[in-house]
Amino acid sequence: MQFHWLVASSTALACFNTQAAGFMFGISHNFGGDTGVTFKILSSDRRNRPVLAAGVSFFPGEGRRIGLDVGVGYNFRQTTVTFSRDLVMERFQMAWGLASRRCPPAPAPVAAPASPPPPPPPDFFDSSF
Structure with missing residues (x-):
């Protein structure tokens, strides 16, 4: 179990770059039936680029569980x-x-x-007459 925390923390640190880090808030679905809300740190905030992601998800169903995840993704124009x-x-x-x-x-x-x-301006006092 400590290996998972080491992987999650190192990925989160690798994703967090103050010059280009992005953030995502959205809906997550674990294959197996759980659906919840998620907050992720992304390796980039640029459009139309692949990204690394590390995040936390909250599943409000039975048991109200919290999950930590690491993975990859793609930034589209306004969504990820x-x-x-x-x-x-x-x-x-x-x-x-x-x-x-x-x-x-x-x-x-x-x-x-x-x-x-x-x-x-023209000279009106010209005495050349």
């Missing part, structure tokens, strides 16, 4: 789908949920081209 192994319940799990996404960088401000200086 993961396939993982629940280490506490010893079952495979599939999850879907909304995930944090990195906003695209703001466009750089465009500098207006410098305009030529205005012409000088």
Whole structure:
């Protein structure tokens, strides 16, 4: 059992990178009948990329159990789908949920081209008549 906790904690640390870590909140289903809610840390918050995932799931049915899982997934445009192994319940799990996404960088401000200086005003006091 200690080996499972070692794998889960090392995967969670590998997934947690402050520059690119993402988070997911969604619905999980353990193959075998349990359905619940899940929160996962993802290795990336970029769109359309594969990710590593480590998370915790809460199953509100009989017994109100909590599961810890590690696995892989894919970040789509606004959602993430993961396939993982629940280490506490010893079952495979599939999850879907909304995930944090990195906003695209703001466009750089465009500098207006410098305009030529205005012409000088006409000289009304010209005494050249």
